[in-house]
Amino acid sequence: MIPNCFGSDFGDEIDRYDVLTDKNNEFKIRVERIDGSIFLTKGLAALRDFYDISLSAWFTLVFMGLGKFQIKKLRSRINRKIMIPLFVPPMRFAVEKSFFPQFNQHGFPASVYDLSYRHDPATFEIFYEKHITSFDVTFGFVVSRMSFTYVKCYLCLDLH
Amino acid sequence: MDKKTTMLSLIDDCGSKWDCVVVFGTMSDKHYRIGGQWKRMVDSRRIHPGSYMIIGSPMPENHKIVYFSTRRL
Numbered sequence: 090m091i092p093n094c095f096g097s098d099f100g101d102e103i104d105r106y107d108v109l110t111d112k113n114n115e116f117k118i119r120v121e122r123i124d125g126s127i128f129l130t131k132g133l134a135a136l137r138d139f140y141d142i143s144l145s146a147w148f149t150l151v152f153m154g155l156g157k158f159q160i161k162k163l164r165s166r167i168n169r170k171i172m173i174p175l176f177v178p179p180m181r182f183a184v185e186k187s188f189f190p191q192f193n194q195h196g197f198p199a200s201v202y203d204l205s206y207r208h209d210p211a212t213f214e215i216f217y218e219k220h221i222t223s224f225d226v227t228f229g230f231v232v233s234r235m236s237f238t239y240v241k242c243y244l245c246l247d248l249h
Numbered sequence: 250m251d252k253k254t255t256m257l258s259l260i261d262d263c264g265s266k267w268d269c270v271v272v273f274g275t276m277s278d279k280h281y282r283i284g285g286q287w288k289r290m291v292d293s294r295r296i297h298p299g300s301y302m303i304i305g306s307p308m309p310e311n312h313k314i315v316y317f318s319t320r321r322l
Contacts, residue, residue, distance in 0.1 A: 119264070131264035138263070138294045180293055185258065185266045185314070206264045212316040213305030221319075223298035226291050230284035233304075 091127040099152060103127060106184070107156035111163070113179035114139070119206075120156075131206040132184040139180070140171050254313070257283065261294065262318035297321065 096103075100122070107129070109116040116139075119131035140146065145166045150158040163171045217233075225231040252273045259267045269285035290296075296319055304317045 134263035183266045184264045212307045216305040219302040226298050229288035
């Protein structure tokens with residue numbers, strides 16, 4: 090969450106999506122507003138796996154204008170420096186734009202915890218489970234039998 | 250999924266979108282080979298062998314966009 094005082098000053102420069110950048114990589118994150126406060130919701134969890142943050146981390150966001158933030162001074166919870174993984178070409182995370190949550194930008198969700206991104210259970214009406222082998226990880230592709238004949242998973246209940 | 254499908258958007262549980270190339274019938278029938286950004290997804294999400302991937306789709310007709318979430322062991 091970005092605090093209210095920032096949102097009142099620079100909130101008009103932030104659109105529905107904003108971009109966090111470190112030295113090379115780029116994260117596109119969806120912005121939702123409740124009562125003037127700005128919440129970065131969808132796509133933010135990609136930072137967790139990308140920087141391998143286990144507990145929590147500290148970082149400074151420098152506002153660059155037009156919905157761009159730069160990530161600086163990335164430190165773990167015990168003030169250790171977090172190494173930025175190197176990807177060539179640099180990683181650009183994108184979010185899917187077709188999905189919109191139940192509440193809109195001016196509505197109030199039931200709780201703030203609804204803001205944290207999760208899959209809609211309706212997207213798992215037809216499901217298929219794949220065991221990831223070392224073959225799938227080391228080579229650049231996965232071979233899968235995606236027939237989608239299994240209907241109505243009960244597992245989608247405990248996905249959250 | 251249609252046999253003529255060539256592009257597939259995988260949406261992971263962070264909401265990130267990965268554009269993957271799909272080739273049908275490489276090893277044997279009824280198998281799909283998903284390439285493209287798959288390798289970058291595995292590296293950036295730090296997926297290790299042994300974890301499970303649950304693939305889901307909202308509608309029976311449209312499989313251009315496929316949702317998945319991973320569970321680590």
